[in-house]
Every structure is written in structure tokens, then in C-alpha cells.
Amino acid sequence: MKELDVKSLKPDSYYTDPVFVDEGYILTTPDLPLSNSILEKLKKWQFSRIYTEGQTSNKPVVAADEEGLQATNLNEDLTVVEVRKETQVFFRELCGFLENTFETYKSREVINYNNIVEQIKKINPFIKEKRNFILDMSNLKLTEHNYLISHSVKTAILSIALADFLKIPQHKTIELGAAAITHKIGMLKLPETIVSNPGGLKENEWKAIRAYPILGYKILQTASFPNAVSLAVLEHQERNNGTGYPRNLVGDQVSLYGKILAVISSYCAAIEKRPFKSGKDAHTGIMDILKSMGKQYDDKVVRALIFTLSLYPIGTRVLLTNNSVAVVVKTNTSNPKEPVVRVLTNEEGDPLTDNVVINLAQNQKMQISRLLTQSEIIKLTAK
Numbered sequence: 001m002k003e004l005d006v007k008s009l010k011p012d013s014y015y016t017d018p019v020f021v022d023e024g025y026i027l028t029t030p031d032l033p034l035s036n037s038i039l040e041k042l043k044k045w046q047f048s049r050i051y052t053e054g055q056t057s058n059k060p061v062v063a064a065d066e067e068g069l070q071a072t073n074l075n076e077d078l079t080v081v082e083v084r085k086e087t088q089v090f091f092r093e094l095c096g097f098l099e100n101t102f103e104t105y106k107s108r109e110v111i112n113y114n115n116i117v118e119q120i121k122k123i124n125p126f127i128k129e130k131r132n133f134i135l136d137m138s139n140l141k142l143t144e145h146n147y148l149i150s151h152s153v154k155t156a157i158l159s160i161a162l163a164d165f166l167k168i169p170q171h172k173t174i175e176l177g178a179a180a181i182t183h184k185i186g187m188l189k190l191p192e193t194i195v196s197n198p199g200g201l202k203e204n205e206w207k208a209i210r211a212y213p214i215l216g217y218k219i220l221q222t223a224s225f226p227n228a229v230s231l232a233v234l235e236h237q238e239r240n241n242g243t244g245y246p247r248n249l250v251g252d253q254v255s256l257y258g259k260i261l262a263v264i265s266s267y268c269a270a271i272e273k274r275p276f277k278s279g280k281d282a283h284t285g286i287m288d289i290l291k292s293m294g295k296q297y298d299d300k301v302v303r304a305l306i307f308t309l310s311l312y313p314i315g316t317r318v319l320l321t322n323n324s325v326a327v328v329v330k331t332n333t334s335n336p337k338e339p340v341v342r343v344l345t346n347e348e349g350d351p352l353t354d355n356v357v358i359n360l361a362q363n364q365k366m367q368i369s370r371l372l373t374q375s376e377i378i379k380l381t382a383k
Contacts, residue, residue, distance in 0.1 A: 006048055006049065007048075014028075014058065015055065019054070083130055083133050084133055088140070091141075092142065094153045095150060095153050098119075098152060099146065101115070111223045113226070113229075116182065135313070139315060147274050148187060152180070153181060155264050158308075159260055160180075161308050162301070165304050178225070178226075179232035179233055185233070186213055186217070211246065216233040217233050220233055232258050235257075236265055239296040240294065241296060244296075282312075283316050286305070308331070310331040311336045313331070314339075322347055332361050338360035339360060340357060340359045344380065345380070
């Protein structure tokens with residue numbers, strides 16, 4: 001697909017193929033010109049590039065039968081892309097804060113609970129306003145990947161979303177969020193060669209890894225964090241059946257915060273890409289957690305995760321029963337098997353130029369057939 005510089009575009013020009021602003025979001029179709037108002041919107045929202053397979057034309061390729069609908073789609077698509085960018089900025093700001101916090105601790109062994117709380121307080125309102133974007137974990141990426149930072153921030157975001165589903169009071173949600181964003185801090189006490197090792201650790205190195213929750217607990221206790229927060233950090237690697245560490249706790253010996261972090265941290269670790277392994281897709285990550293419900297993970301917390309993200313989390317690419325391709329854009333809290341999807345292609349695999357959004361819970365004729373494979377996703381995004 002060709003990349004076009006927005007500054008070079010001429011008002012009222014046409015293109016022989018659809019023009020995109022980002023990953024399948026249609027800017028114009030061959031029957032609509034790049035009007036001056038469209039170009040002004042692109043500049044206002046700071047889009048510097050657009051994409052197309054087409055060539056410039058002085059006249060429309062197809063007569064415009066549904067111009068009003070297409071104009072509405074344009075506004076919707078540009079708004080969606082803008083909110084996605086806002087979400088990315090928000091995520092990166094949180095990551096920047098946590099990176100500075102960890103660097104300060106490493107250099108001065110100082111960490112401030114109130115500073116953590118101020119950042120956690122920003123997350124819940126953002127989730128309420130932009131839920132369908134912030135819970136799309138595949139959209140939350142760092143320019144320079146730092147697994148420890150990215151993982152901790154994603155765990156905090158998802159923990160707070162799950163706390164909302166469980167109706168946990170606000171002050172306790174803040175404690176949970178603080179525990180989530182700092183739950184890996186004990187890793188800072190370990191040698192980098194152990195933390196970044198892709199596998200093949202020796203027995204003494206595994207012992208060091210298994211000690212990091214204790215190190216994190218001691219760090220937060222020394223910094224006068226609330227005991228509930230420190231305890232959650234200590235317990236986030238415990239498992240319901242006693243196979244976890246560092247204390248091999250069983251069932252209700254683990255605090256609620258600890259149980260939540262055990263599930264959320266495991267899920268975020270499964271879907272996160274690392275230098276030595278590719279992350280699983282969100283649906284597979286959910287299914288892996290579901291398989292361990294009642295064994296490693298608490299039933300109530302796993303159910304809450306499923307109803308928060310659905311069995312097909314936001315951003316999941318799926319094949320529908322009519323052979324069209326769609327992407328999940330909204331979860332259905334009353335039915336995790338039937339989310340809201342945006343249809344990307346028709347039955348023949350051709351990209352759609354209209355916004356077609358379907359609530360599968362209200363459409364008995366069309367359902368999810370299966371997930372797209374990674375090769376199918378790459379082929380789709382290359383079109």
C-alpha cells in the first residue's frame with residue numbers, strides 16, 4: 001500500500017481505490033473527493049500520512065449513491081483513530097511515570113506511595129470514557145519495548161477494570177491498582193542476567209526468581225505502603241492449589257488482591273510479546289486462564305475477567321459464519337461469547353467501505369466461526 005504525505009494532497013482530488021487513515025479505517029472511497037474540509041480535519045488531528053493502492057483521478061470512479069452515509073463514516077473513522085492515539089499517549093505516559101519511579105528506586109531506594117496513587121486515580125476515569133480502546137491490550141505498545149514496565153501498567157489497567165466489575169469500593173480499587181503497578185518491583189533487586197534470561201535457569205537462579213515477591217514486599221513495607229498493597233505484591237505468584245510461591249498458600253489463605261493479581265498478571269504475561277517469545281492472542285490467553293479456573297486461579301476472579309474482557313477480547317480478529325472477517329470492538333458484559341464486532345470484509349474477502357457494526361447477541365443469523373490465524377491477520381492488514 002502506498003503512503004501519501006498529507007501536505008502534498010490537493011483538495012477535491014479523487015483516488016481510484018479507497019484511501020485509509022489507519023489499519024482499515026476508510027478516509028474516502030473512489031466516488032468521494034478529498035475535500036478541503038477532510039484535509040483540514042487531517043491537519044487538525046495531526047495525521048501526516050494516508051494510505052491507498054489507488055491512483056489520482058480528476059473525477060469520481062463510481063457514482064455516489066450514499067454520500068451521506070460515507071461522510072458519516074469518515075467522521076466516525078477519524079474519531080476512532082484519534083481516540084486510539086489518545087489511548088496510546090495515556091498508556092505511554094503511565095509507562096514513563098513507572099519507568100522514572102523504578103529508576104529513582106534503583107538509584108536512591110526511594111518510592112512514594114502518594115505519587116503512585118495520583119497516577120492510579122487517572123486510570124478509572126479513562127476506562128469509563130474510553131473503555132473500548134484502553135482494554136484493547138494489542139493497541140497498547142511502547143516505542144522501545146520494556147517488558148517489566150509495559151506488563152506492570154497493563155496489569156494495573158486491567159485490574160482496575162476488573163475491580164469495577166466486582167464493585168470493589170473506590171479506595172480499595174486504588175490500593176489494588178497500586179499493588180498491580182508495583183507488583184514486579186522486587187525484580188529490580190535481581191541481576192539483569194537473571195531477569196532477562198529467556199530460559200534454562202540454574203537451580204540457584206530459580207531460587208532468586210522465586211524470591212522476588214518477598215523482595216517487593218520488603219521494599220513497599222519499608223516505604224510505608226499500606227499493608228494490603230504490600231501483601232498483594234507478596235502473594236501475586238501464589239496459586240489456588242498451593243503450587244505457587246513464595247509461601248505455597250492455598251485457597252482463601254491468599255488475599256483478594258493477591259488472587260486478582262495472580263489472574264491478571266498471568267493473563268498479561270501470556271499475551272505480551274517479549275524478545276525471546278511472541279505473545280499469545282487475547283482469546284487464547286483467556287482460554288488458558290479458564291482451563292486453570294478452580295485449580296491455579298480463583299473461580300470468582302476468572303469469571304470476572306471473562307465478563308470484563310469477554311471470551312473474545314477487544315481487538316480480536318475473527319471469521320464470522322458467513323465467511324466475512326470482523327474485529328471485536330466492544331464487549332458484551334451480559335454474554336461474553338457474543339461481543340460487538342466491526343465487519344472488515346465481505347464474504348469474498350474484499351474490504352468494506354462502510355462501517356458495519358453488529359451486536360452478535362442480537363443477531364442470531366451471524367456468529368463467530370473461529371479466530372483468524374496469525375498468517376490470515378498479516379494478509380488482511382497487508383491489503
